[in-house]
Amino acid sequence: MSEAQEKEITETGGKIAFVDYLILDDPPYLQAQECTSCGARYFDRRNACASCFKDQFRSVAIDQEGVVTSFSIVQMGPIPYVSAVVDCAGTSVKCTIMNVEPSPEYVTLGMQVKLMTYSMGEDSEGTEAIAFGFEPI
């Protein structure tokens, strides 16, 4: 575990985010790395920008609300889930849609959704993992 991650656990009271780009602030938000040159946004660490090849980035918060621009209801395991792409004010986010019946009657293109978080449980040291999803507004 990196120093930054250890620091984050301490600061957030024994919580750890499922992915680096989920920031456990109050309220939690998703953070992208934005190219300072062309504005392209990425959720993972970058060696350089895939769009303009420059290597300077700044952290930006992603809008909490968005619109479902695509989805699939994945039914290959015991529990079906809704995989979706959400357009959050121009930034595409990949996610699972939570708190919705996984059926095309309830999940629709153009549906308005907002960010939510939930507990994945604690590890043997009592650290609670927090994951994110989006839920219908």
Added chain:
Amino acid sequence: MGSDTIWIIGSNMTRFGKHPDKDVVDLAAEASREALKDAGISLSEVGVLGVGNLMNAGAGIGQQLQKQIGQTGIPVFNVSNACATGATALRVAIMAVKAGETDVGMAVGVEKLAGAGLLGQRGPKPESETWQPSGRFGALSSTEGRIGTSIMPGVFAQVGMEYGHKYGGTSFELFAKISEKNHSHSTLNPLAAYQKRFTLEEIMNDVMIAYPNTRPMCSGNCDGAAAMIVVNDEKLKSLPLEVQKRAVKISASVLTSDPYVDGCQILPDVNTLTRNAASQAYEQAGIGPEDLDLVELHDCFATAELVHYDNLMLCEEGGAVDFFESGAPWRDGAKPVNVSGGLQSKGHPIAATGIANIHEIVMHLRGEAGDRQIEGARVGLAHVIGLGSACGVHILEKVA
């Protein structure tokens, strides 16, 4: 015609399906030897070998093949490029011939996938005692299911649904109808893994894999190989008239990767690189989509076929639903698409696919496609795309 024109003089694909009695090299050997026989030339005349195989990418299948059919010391390029692996192997052979390094090239694509199950990221992995971030996202465990899906049926379902969000008109039934068409076409193809006709109801009521793709709307994992012999103009002229008459001209051969567009690292963009490949291919060939007599496109899922009508410019931008509803892509329609049955019925032995779809075009242009012959076909396009991404587009013409 220019001296750098490349011709296909030999082509073969094995039956796609289950081949429990043959290993990868056996299948590659069968297709290779049949392609050589089809071309009427000896392995000793082949100057370069491009071999595609995805599941054993580090195993040197090309050299293993040589050990079974003939070790001539020629350069071998073992390639791996997702679902475009076969097309990439062919590109290697074409480029070597075009560069003047040799007069004759052979390309082979082979895969054994029967029973491989669903491809893509699997999960979730067993979790350790304490949360351990790993990978570029610092994820605590597999992201599959937690952050959407990376499994192919779900990814390509979203590709089709995205098109629906952008242009409207899509529905579960529409996607199922595309599958109905391809399964119907497959009944005429003896080399297809599945030759069963399905009613629309059967397709829609089958097991849902990733909405809106039910099981028959997904390409089948299976075993198979395809091989092709290409030559330059000079070599063609030295060959018997019989061979020259059956030769098919490669009017365009293009390989692209996905250029950066907003959101392309969230949901893979299979559109831009296909459109780019198609544009380049039409320009190279000096023809347009209106000139095509048939198209074999990469229908790895029913949802994918729809978007490629548009990407290959078979219709106006945004007009893929209307194009399908017009009946155009049926074998008796104005622009037959996937008369082989497509990947949904023919099967998708990954590295073989990118050569097998070109083989299908070759058969029609030669007038050798049997019961499924598109009468008078003179120009055809073959398209393949692999996530990651790689796209191959070839345009073939009957000249003689």
